[in-house]
Amino acid sequence: MKEKLRKLLNVFSKLKFSKLKLTHKLGFLHKLKFIKRMDRYIIMKFIGTYFYSIALIISISIVFDINENLAKFTSYHAPLRAIVFDYYANFVPYFANLFSPLFVFIAVIFFTSKLAGNSEIIAMLASGMSFKRLLRPYMISAALISALNFYLGSYVIPKGTVVRHDFESLYKNNKKITSAQNVQLQVGKGVIAYISQYDDKTKTGYGFSLDKFEKKKLILHTTANVVKYDTISDSRYHWKMVNYKTRDLRGMREKITSGMEKDTVIMMEPMDLVFSKGQQETFTSPELLRYISKQQERGSSNVVQYEVEYHKRIASCFASFILTIIGVSLSSRKRKGGMGLYLGIGLALSFAYILLQTVCATFAINANTPPMLAAWIPNILYFGIAYLCYRKAPN
Numbered sequence: 001m002k003e004k005l006r007k008l009l010n011v012f013s014k015l016k017f018s019k020l021k022l023t024h025k026l027g028f029l030h031k032l033k034f035i036k037r038m039d040r041y042i043i044m045k046f047i048g049t050y051f052y053s054i055a056l057i058i059s060i061s062i063v064f065d066i067n068e069n070l071a072k073f074t075s076y077h078a079p080l081r082a083i084v085f086d087y088y089a090n091f092v093p094y095f096a097n098l099f100s101p102l103f104v105f106i107a108v109i110f111f112t113s114k115l116a117g118n119s120e121i122i123a124m125l126a127s128g129m130s131f132k133r134l135l136r137p138y139m140i141s142a143a144l145i146s147a148l149n150f151y152l153g154s155y156v157i158p159k160g161t162v163v164r165h166d167f168e169s170l171y172k173n174n175k176k177i178t179s180a181q182n183v184q185l186q187v188g189k190g191v192i193a194y195i196s197q198y199d200d201k202t203k204t205g206y207g208f209s210l211d212k213f214e215k216k217k218l219i220l221h222t223t224a225n226v227v228k229y230d231t232i233s234d235s236r237y238h239w240k241m242v243n244y245k246t247r248d249l250r251g252m253r254e255k256i257t258s259g260m261e262k263d264t265v266i267m268m269e270p271m272d273l274v275f276s277k278g279q280q281e282t283f284t285s286p287e288l289l290r291y292i293s294k295q296q297e298r299g300s301s302n303v304v305q306y307e308v309e310y311h312k313r314i315a316s317c318f319a320s321f322i323l324t325i326i327g328v329s330l331s332s333r334k335r336k337g338g339m340g341l342y343l344g345i346g347l348a349l350s351f352a353y354i355l356l357q358t359v360c361a362t363f364a365i366n367a368n369t370p371p372m373l374a375a376w377i378p379n380i381l382y383f384g385i386a387y388l389c390y391r392k393a394p395n
Contacts, residue, residue, distance in 0.1 A: 035140070038124070042137035043144075045115075049107040050145060054096050057103070061095060062088060069172060078171035086167040090160035097157055100149050101319040104142065105350045108327030121332050131393050135328060142324045146317040153313050154285035162282045177276045186298040187267040190214060195227070200274045203229040208241065210266065221247045229270055230263070239266045275302065280309040304371055308361045311375035316357070318379050322386045323350060329389035349385065353378055 035043075073083060096103070115121050124134060178200045187193045187210075196207025208227040212220035223245050230238035241262045248255040271279075271291075283291060288310045295303045330346050356378040364374035 035137075039137040039140070043141050045111045046107060046138065046141035047144070049111045050103055050141075053103050053106045053110070057099075058092050058096055062091070065091070072172050076171040078167075082167055082171065086163050087171075090157075090164040093152060093157055094161060094164065097149055097153050099354065100145065101316065101323050101353060102347075102350045104145060104320045105323040105327045105346055108138065108324050109331045109346050112328055113331040116332055131332070131390075134332070135325070138324050138328055139321065142320040146320045149320070150313065150317045153316070158282050158284045158287075161278075165276075165278065165282065177274055180274050183273050185268065185272060191267075193266060193268060195273065198273050200270055203231060203270050205273070219249050221249065227266075236269060237265050237267050239264055280306045283309075285310060285313060304365050305361075307371035308364045308375055311372045312357065312361065315375045315379050319353065319382070322379060322382045323353070325386040326382070326389050329386075329393040332393060349382075353382055356381070 112121070121134070125131070180198045180200075181196070183195045183198055183205075185193055190213040192211045192213070194207075194209045194211075195205035198205040205227045206225065208224045210220075210222040211218055222241075224241035224243060226242040228240045228242070230240060241264060243260060244262050245256065245258040248257070272294075280288065283306070288306055292303050292306050292310065295306075326349060327346055357375075360369070360374040360377045363369045364371045
């Protein structure tokens with residue numbers, strides 16, 4: 001009997017030790033309980049007001065856009081289905097994501113000033129809650145919005161922008177660039193391609209030549225009357241040369257090969273030959289990285305706007321945190337005169353932030369400013385403003 005009791009106690013002690021060990025390992029899960037009822041209340045207010053402000057302002061923007069472009073849609077005979085699903089279905093997320101920092105600030109100012117007017121924030125602070133603790137649900141909401149904006153801006157919206165640009169080129173401005181002349185680019189180490197005339201509609205180039213250099217000496221020269229991109233191939237970079245001639249130069253010897261057609265692999269694509277305004281907005285973030293890397297290897301200087309776009313997508317996500325801190329700091333105090341003055345200051349700061357983003361991007365493209373620095377300058381400046389507002393906020 002004693003032996004059975006001893007074994008039972010040993011098993012119980014082992015189970016207790018295992019439970020304590022498991023509890024210690026999973027102790028971080030208890031931190032998930034830091035979202036209290038008050039936090040959920042503020043988060044729901046924040047997110048709800050954010051989407052309400054987006055719906056309100058974008059609806060007004062759509063009305064003005066329809067009024068401005070209705071004549072163009074009519075003159076180009078744009079079908080209603082294309083207007084709704086190709087244009088406005090992609091117009092809304094693009095501009096909502098573009099002005100997301102402004103919507104975040106409007107949402108914070110709107111519902112926080114209402115909480116302050118109802119003395120709810122005074123009650124929170126009077127109960128012993130610090131202003132830092134009050135910011136917790138705001139930061140959680142800003143993190144959720146930033147994650148959503150980054151995903152949409154990096155992976156979803158670029159695909160919709162392609163559809164919207166195609167619609168605009170067909171039914172709005174009819175100015176899509178579909179051809180290029182005298183295109184010369186490096187397609188490999190020591191390999192230079194040249195196309196006299198390129199038509200993007202048929203993916204066909206005329207007057208093609210391909211030169212390969214080794215130690216600054218020409219060792220291979222290929223010409224073709226026509227070169228056409230293989231759009232149905234399973235892999236990339238497949239081209240077909242028509243009426244080609246290849247000269248293989250080895251010292252004093254020369255070998256000439258010619259033929260009517262030849263399938264070959266050339267490290268270039270149609271997107272490398274024709275550039276259009278706003279093309280960087282049609283690439284997802286992974287595609288932007290690949291494109292930038294490929295163009296830098298070729299020694300191309302036409303990558304600054306693509307680098308700015310890539311870094312701006314990351315930097316703009318942090319704007320939600322910065323403008324949230326500024327908005328809470330300005331609107332959390334109850335004032336007799338109302339929030340008119342501080343709302344005006346906040347909106348001016350938000351518009352100035354968006355304007356500063358545009359100015360810095362322009363400087364990066366035209367004044368050789370480092371793209372990463374240009375994308376982060378607005379955040380650096382506004383982080384200082386947010387810190388000053390936070391220091392002057394109620395404690």
